[in-house]
Amino acid sequence: MKSIKNFFSTGDDRDLLTNSNEISALFRLHRRNVIFLVTFCYGLGYVCRLALNVVKKPLMDAGVFTPEEMGIIGSTMLYGYALGKFTNGFLADHAHVGRFFAVGLFLSAMANVGMGFSSLVWLSASLWLLNGWFQGFGAPSSVVSLAGWYSNSERGRYYGVWSTAHSIGEGLTYLGIAYLVAAAPKGLGLSWQWGFWIPAIISVGAAYLLYRYLPDRPRTLGLPTIADWKNDHGVVRSESQDSIWKTQLKVLTIPSIWILALASSSMYVTRYAINSWGNVYLQEIRGFDLFDANLFIFFNTVAGIVGCVVYGLVSDKWFSSRRPPANLIFGVLELAPLFIIFFGPRDPVILATAMIIYGFGLSGILASLGGLFAIDIAPKKVAGAAMGFIGVFSYIGAGMQDYISGKLIGDSEIIFNFAVSSQQTTVYFYDYSKPIIFWVGASVVSIILASSLWRVKASE
Numbered sequence: 001m002k003s004i005k006n007f008f009s010t011g012d013d014r015d016l017l018t019n020s021n022e023i024s025a026l027f028r029l030h031r032r033n034v035i036f037l038v039t040f041c042y043g044l045g046y047v048c049r050l051a052l053n054v055v056k057k058p059l060m061d062a063g064v065f066t067p068e069e070m071g072i073i074g075s076t077m078l079y080g081y082a083l084g085k086f087t088n089g090f091l092a093d094h095a096h097v098g099r100f101f102a103v104g105l106f107l108s109a110m111a112n113v114g115m116g117f118s119s120l121v122w123l124s125a126s127l128w129l130l131n132g133w134f135q136g137f138g139a140p141s142s143v144v145s146l147a148g149w150y151s152n153s154e155r156g157r158y159y160g161v162w163s164t165a166h167s168i169g170e171g172l173t174y175l176g177i178a179y180l181v182a183a184a185p186k187g188l189g190l191s192w193q194w195g196f197w198i199p200a201i202i203s204v205g206a207a208y209l210l211y212r213y214l215p216d217r218p219r220t221l222g223l224p225t226i227a228d229w230k231n232d233h234g235v236v237r238s239e240s241q242d243s244i245w246k247t248q249l250k251v252l253t254i255p256s257i258w259i260l261a262l263a264s265s266s267m268y269v270t271r272y273a274i275n276s277w278g279n280v281y282l283q284e285i286r287g288f289d290l291f292d293a294n295l296f297i298f299f300n301t302v303a304g305i306v307g308c309v310v311y312g313l314v315s316d317k318w319f320s321s322r323r324p325p326a327n328l329i330f331g332v333l334e335l336a337p338l339f340i341i342f343f344g345p346r347d348p349v350i351l352a353t354a355m356i357i358y359g360f361g362l363s364g365i366l367a368s369l370g371g372l373f374a375i376d377i378a379p380k381k382v383a384g385a386a387m388g389f390i391g392v393f394s395y396i397g398a399g400m401q402d403y404i405s406g407k408l409i410g411d412s413e414i415i416f417n418f419a420v421s422s423q424q425t426t427v428y429f430y431d432y433s434k435p436i437i438f439w440v441g442a443s444v445v446s447i448i449l450a451s452s453l454w455r456v457k458a459s460e
Contacts, residue, residue: 008095008103011220023223027149030215034149035158037214038101038142039165044206045105046169047176047199048112049077049135052128053276054177055195057283057290062192067413067430069121071406074276076125077132078399082392084136089388092140098214102207104137109203116193116200136391143371143387148217151230156321156372160312163367167304167359170275173199174301178294186291251386256377256456259449261390264369265397266446270338271362272398273439274300277405281432286346296355303356304363311364312372323373324454326364331447333361338443342436369450370394377456401442408434 017023052074059065065073084104092100111131118124142162150158177195179187218226251257274297282293307330315326337358344350374386412431 008100010094010096011216013219014222016224017222026223027229031149033213034145035161037210038145039162041206041210042138042142043165043168045138045203046166047173048108048203050170050173051112051177051196051199054173054294055181055192057280058181058192064119066410068406068410071403073125073128075399075402076129078395078402080129080132081136082395082399084133085139085391085395086388088136089140089391090385092144093385096216097141097144098210101137101141102211104134105203105207108134109200112196112200116196139391140387143375147375149226151226153321156316157312159372160308160367163308164305167301167363170301171298174294175298178291182291251389254377256453257374259453260369260373261393263446263449264390265393266442267366267369268394268398269401269442270439271366272401273405276402284430285432296352299352300355300359303359307360307363308367311367323368327368327450330361330364331450334358334365335443338440405435
């Protein structure tokens with residue numbers, strides 16, 4: 001047990017280096033490595049989180065799982081992720097993040113391997129629950145690295161870059177896995193199992209890169225804190241001299257953190273509704289095939305890459321690192337296209353344009369609500385705990401969405417039986433009107449809550 005603790009624990013603070021040129025050179029080197037590794041590897045690992053969403057329709061069509069069973073399995077991952085992000089957020093503040101992150105991705109890959117062999121609801125739900133918890137190693141590790149290596153005035157930009165990992169991972173999932181399992185000529189026509197196994201291979205590679213190259217905290221390398229090196233200090237809270245554990249608990253007493261958690265939870269309902277059910281909706285209601293439906297979701301994720309970066313620049317440069325004004329702008333850009341997606345014409349160009357604007361706005365506001373704003377508000381030495389606290393609310397909301405959506409869709413099922421060439425053919429039809437009201441309403445609530453934090457400022 002002690003050896004495991006020693007493996008994961010952050011190193012001791014070393015005596016500070018005295019050569020300013022050496023200090024600056026090391027900061028530049030490690031800062032470049034940190035932003036690349038946490039972005040690239042988090043994006044690759046993300047594929048293991050979303051694989052089920054792409055193969056959901058093939059599993060339903062094959063009669064392996066019903067919509068309600070798919071909702072149950074999908075929600076277990078989100079609940080597992082909520083728990084993992086919370087517990088691992090507290091642990092990440094004490095951990096060598098390179099090792100911590102790497103182990104999480106490796107175990108997530110193993111869960112995906114198991115999913116490819118399972119056709120039992122209880123087994124798939126258990127594996128996907130574990131996968132969620134293992135995925136919960138990644139975001140806390142990333143934000144601890146970002147808080148340690150980038151200062152208040154620049155963190156929005158770098159957090160925006162890191163947030164593109166979500167969209168990179170989603171793009172790889174919705175286009176790459178769709179190509180694997182879609183029927184020819186648009187895809188390779190592989191069985192749904194490969195939709196889990198290929199992501200597992202990718203995630204193992206990402207785990208190796210993190211284990212080998214992601215550095216520990218600056219002080220463990222003999223470097224000063226980023227605030228001292230950049231001379232960029234925020235508001236000093238009274239708990240700044242407390243132990244890490246004590247300060248972590250005090251994060252829970254900050255009212256704005258609770259409001260932010262609720263706002264993030266509401267927005268995650270909409271986010272995961274589109275991620276989990278969007279491609280199914282486009283196939284069932286709009287009449288697109290599997291590849292084209294996932295291609296529309298891919299447009300959304302590509303726009304999200306730009307949205308994350310632009311959000312960081314806008315909030316840092318236009319609003320002097322204040323997040324609420326940018327939250328309102330990007331929230332409106334996220335909400336308005338939903339009405340076109342669900343109630344507009346079937347025209348592919350219009351739908352693709354709406355998906356692009358939606359993805360741009362969503363990724364921007366989620367970069368803030370899902371972590372950046374929490375890191376601003378909380379003391380920097382407990383960034384992982386703040387991220388974890390927001391995460392548990394966010395993914396409880398996402399998990400509830402997946403089950404509620406699956407239940408509402410399943411309850412609306414209408415079965416048509418046809419006799420074709422003396423053979424009985426069964427077609428299932430589902431009504432999405434109630435889930436759509438649920439999804440859009442959640443975005444409205446999130447924007448209202450986020451706007452109530454207009455005067456909140458960053459801390460040290």
